[in-house]
Amino acid sequence: MMKVLNGPNHKIIVESLREYNLKKNIKEQLKIINPLLGQKETDVKDHLMNALVNGVITRSEFDFLEIKMELGRMCLELEEVLDGIYVTLLFYDRERNNVFHGAGPSIAVEFFDFFGVINEQGILDENCASCGKAIFTKEVVQTDIGTSTLWTNFKDGVIEYGFKSCTSVPFFTNTGRLAGTFAHYSKRSNNLLTQDEVEMIQEKISMFSFEIQTISDRIHEYTQAGSVSLTI
Numbered sequence: 001m002m003k004v005l006n007g008p009n010h011k012i013i014v015e016s017l018r019e020y021n022l023k024k025n026i027k028e029q030l031k032i033i034n035p036l037l038g039q040k041e042t043d044v045k046d047h048l049m050n051a052l053v054n055g056v057i058t059r060s061e062f063d064f065l066e067i068k069m070e071l072g073r074m075c076l077e078l079e080e081v082l083d084g085i086y087v088t089l090l091f092y093d094r095e096r097n098n099v100f101h102g103a104g105p106s107i108a109v110e111f112f113d114f115f116g117v118i119n120e121q122g123i124l125d126e127n128c129a130s131c132g133k134a135i136f137t138k139e140v141v142q143t144d145i146g147t148s149t150l151w152t153n154f155k156d157g158v159i160e161y162g163f164k165s166c167t168s169v170p171f172f173t174n175t176g177r178l179a180g181t182f183a184h185y186s187k188r189s190n191n192l193l194t195q196d197e198v199e200m201i202q203e204k205i206s207m208f209s210f211e212i213q214t215i216s217d218r219i220h221e222y223t224q225a226g227s228v229s230l231t232i
Helices: 010-023 026-037 044-053 059-081 109-121 129-137 155-159 195-207 209-224
Strands: 085-093 098-103 141-144 165-172 178-186
Touching: 044 059, 059 085, 059 098, 059 195, 059 209, 085 209, 098 109, 098 178, 129 141, 129 165, 129 178, 165 195, 178 195, 178 209, 195 209
Parallel strands: none
Antiparallel strands: 085 098, 085 178, 141 165, 165 178
């Protein structure tokens, strides 16, 4: 059972990283890291470095978790200026037509099981919710979840978390390859983003081009190598 943090606690973080090292379960690790990202007095990187020095995680795992944290902080920074918006980040694997968790620190990690089901069923297309439409059209897509036909087959699991509208903004690597989509969820109907807000998000994306390129390249490498599974 995952331990609950009541505040910055080096021992618990290192122990959880040791569990991650044994199980390689990034989903469980994010349950520990995400709540700490918004606490200014907590520098999770110090705990990761300690775990690296003591052999709990490898350098590759340290670098990967550090990137995940940076992307999580980017989401939190956007949420500070977007009214009532929960920011998430999905990465796209074109070869397998799958999406993978990138970041979403303000939403329970179980929410992203929704996308795992989509991958397993092979149903990601331009009619698959806001993100599917954004991925296949490479355009910004704004929807009211309760009424949009894009959500007809998918809205139950999303509404369970209280979300009623969504704006998906596609983003790209430095080489122009579609990397994935930002999904901005709101618990208010038709709470859609303005053009200025979309442009601000796109500018923010450009500031994290290294992190985005790194994870997108990792997905591409796993696909080319014929790996049967990928957890990011």
